[in-house]
Amino acid sequence: MDTNKSNFRKAKNKVEKLKRFYTHLAVYFIINSIITSVKVMSGTNSGETFEEAFFSFSTMASWLVWGLVIAIHAFSVFGLPLIVGDDWEERKIQQFMNEEFEHNKKYK
Numbered sequence: 309m310d311t312n313k314s315n316f317r318k319a320k321n322k323v324e325k326l327k328r329f330y331t332h333l334a335v336y337f338i339i340n341s342i343i344t345s346v347k348v349m350s351g352t353n354s355g356e357t358f359e360e361a362f363f364s365f366s367t368m369a370s371w372l373v374w375g376l377v378i379a380i381h382a383f384s385v386f387g388l389p390l391i392v393g394d395d396w397e398e399r400k401i402q403q404f405m406n407e408e409f410e411h412n413k414k415y416k
Contacts, residue, residue, distance in 0.1 A: 329385045336378050340371050 344367055351361025361367065389396070 325385050329381055332381055333378060336374055340374065343367075343370050 344362070347364070347367045348358065348361040351364065351367075352358055356364075
């Protein structure tokens with residue numbers, strides 16, 4: 309019974325992490341598309357060609373900087389569990405609990 313609860317909790321946690329990542333990704337595309345559209349319209353209205361306005365550093369900067377944040381988020385969701393293992397959190401919690409138990413045992 310306890311194992312089922314633990315497995316359910318792990319699965320629910322993974323789903324929540326995925327949901328947060330996909331929400332972050334959707335917001336990234338929506339907001340950056342709006343920013344790009346506004347900058348391109350502003351640039352073309354001030355005499356730039358579409359290509360100059362679209363490929364300017366100020367237009368691409370938000371895609372690049374926020375894209376790095378998305379890449380880090382993706383790594384934390386997909387890559388990190390492959391490296392440290394899915395049960396890393398539980399092992400660390402157990403380690404800290406054992407250390408605390410040993411520490412308290414010494415001073416009683």
